[in-house]
Amino acid sequence: xxxxxxxPSTLSASVGxxxxxxxxxxxxxxxxxxxxxxxxxxAPKLLIYKASSLESGVPSRFSGSGSGTEFTLTINSxxxxxxxxxxxxxxxxxxxxxxxxxxxxEIK
Amino acid sequence: QLQxxxxxxxxxxxSETLSLTCIVSGDSISSSNYxxxxxxxxxGKGLEWIGSIYYSGSxxxxxxxxxxxxxxxxxxxxxxxxxxxxxTAADTAVYYCARQGRWFPYFDYWGQGNMVTVSS
Numbered sequence: 001x002x003x004x005x006x007x008p009s010t011l012s013a014s015v016g017x018x019x020x021x022x023x024x025x026x027x028x029x030x031x032x033x034x035x036x037x038x039x040x041x042x043a044p045k046l047l048i049y050k051a052s053s054l055e056s057g058v059p060s061r062f063s064g065s066g067s068g069t070e071f072t073l074t075i076n077s078x079x080x081x082x083x084x085x086x087x088x089x090x091x092x093x094x095x096x097x098x099x100x101x102x103x104x105x106e107i108k
Numbered sequence: 109q110l111q112x113x114x115x116x117x118x119x120x121x122x123s124e125t126l127s128l129t130c131i132v133s134g135d136s137i138s139s140s141n142y143x144x145x146x147x148x149x150x151x152g153k154g155l156e157w158i159g160s161i162y163y164s165g166s167x168x169x170x171x172x173x174x175x176x177x178x179x180x181x182x183x184x185x186x187x188x189x190x191x192x193x194x195x196t197a198a199d200t201a202v203y204y205c206a207r208q209g210r211w212f213p214y215f216d217y218w219g220q221g222n223m224v225t226v227s228s
Contacts (some may be wrong), residue, residue, distance in 0.1 A: 091212060
């Protein structure tokens with residue numbers, strides 16, 4: 001089974017900062033990775049699929065990169081609306097731990 | 109505009125069966141391009157995939173839950189359902205339904221979530 005590990009678990013940043021969140025897979029998943037944003041009390045929202053493809057309507061300050069086992073989500077020029085929890089999901093194969101454990105992005 | 113809406117009880121007793129339904133509007137659940145999935149999130153924890161179903165009835169389940177999970181589909185009502193048997197407090201979570209690509213199975217549309225508490 002493929003396991004996903006995100007780092008860091010929590011990230012403190014300020015409005016205007018550039019932040020990077022990492023997701024690592026226990027084995028190669030090519031570029032079959034998605035990123036989600038979730039705000040308290042809300043459902044996750046798809047941001048990026050196929051590691052680097054931006055979902056329609058998602059601001060261009062969000063970007064994804066990586067392939068194989070290491071992936072990053074980068075947010076340029078953080079906006080107040082961006083403080084949320086971010087999760088990755090591998091979809092190379094159905095697996096018990098298809099999602100990473102999440103990274104909480106909080107205001108410094 | 110595609111919408112998914114979960115419905116079901118918010119409180120289930122230990123050892124009983126949790127039952128939830130997801131009503132899909134704005135698209136046919138019989139679309140050949142999508143699976144329909146259930147995901148849960150215990151309070152303060154990460155997302156856990158439970159299982160997914162195709163309109164034909166083909167299913168995939170999380171092996172850690174497979175012995176207790178049944179996902180079914182009713183194309184005539186454009187809805188799909190989750191049953192989780194023998195629940196314990198560890199099954200307390202927000203349960204989401206979502207649309208999942210058939211060929212690229214990420215989740216692009218989500219329901220708002222249904223909080224289910226397991227308690228006597």
